[in-house]
Amino acid sequence: MKSIKIKPKIKFAQISSDMPNSNVTRSHSMYIGRIYNGHIYRVLLKIPLSDIPENAVITKATLKVPSISYGHGSKYKAFLITQAWSLYTVTWNNQPSYDSAISIESDDINTPPGNGPNVPRDEGYVKKRKKYKFDITQIVRGWMNGTIENHGLILKNKENKNCRYLKIFTDQSSNCKPVVEIKYYLPCSCICEVIPTQFLESIETIQVTDQLTYTTVKDISLTKTVTVFVSNIGASPIIVTLEISPDGINFAKDNSIQVEPGTNAAVVPYIFAKYLRAGLNTTGGTSTAVIWYQMQE
Helix, strand or coil, X not given: CCCEEECCCCEEEEEECCEEEEEECCCCEEEEEECCCCCEEEEXXXXXXXXXXXXXXXXXXXXXXXXXXXXXXXXXXXXXXXCCCCCCCCCCCCCCCEEEEEEEECEEEECCCCCCCCCCCCCCCECCCXXXXXXXHHHHHHHHHCCCCCCCEEEECCCCCCCEEEEEECCCCCCCCCEEEEEEECCCCCCCCCCCCXXXXXXXXXXXXXXXXXXXXXXXXXXXXXXXXXXXXXXXXXXXXEEEECCCCCCEEEEEEEECCCCEEEECCCXXXXXXXXXXXXXXXXEEEEEEEEEEC
């Protein structure tokens, strides 16, 4: 099935211990972690999923967080927020609770240094970019199937030492802002009903002369295939002509064969029609024909 990838437009809010009653939502950059003066910064994410169909099957969901600078090495985690919160009123003092048992640790990937702003060199500061990836597949699946309420994620680290922090772009126009990539596919919605094939057969024995004699008219409108077998058990050649009709009254010639005495032959109609019959006559004298109609419907 075709895989679909989307990137929901996530929204950011930064809270910090040095501004416990205010937040930052519109900023080119934000911090995560504990900076050189001991203040702690966290970033909360709202991740809307309204563009994903309810019956979508999530195959992969990844949160990617590029950093433009960072202090001493530190592991970062994305925690599941368990309470509702407002983007513009959340603060350090009223921040929502989060589930420490449901967290995803970052997978660090070094990337080449960029041309970011010249930030003052703090203790242990490293001028090199890094990209952090979080596999949030199970969380997004829970959000989609309703087993987990979607209140977003909070990004933080252990916050136990100074200069363990990230600085990230959060400007919506930036190509370096954090993104969520979600891959999914839609299951087949068609209902396939298997209808078993039914075999139908009829047999007729006809005395054939040089005058046309017809078999019984067959309604073949619901059949998939029709084969007419003819066994000539007489002494004269028999000409078999299939005739088709839209109404069972007016017939047109279709296919024909000649069956020699003591032989068997098969003939099928070229053109589909609702009704079918076979006309038989000899080239001279008399003969006897056994005719089998074999059909599948």
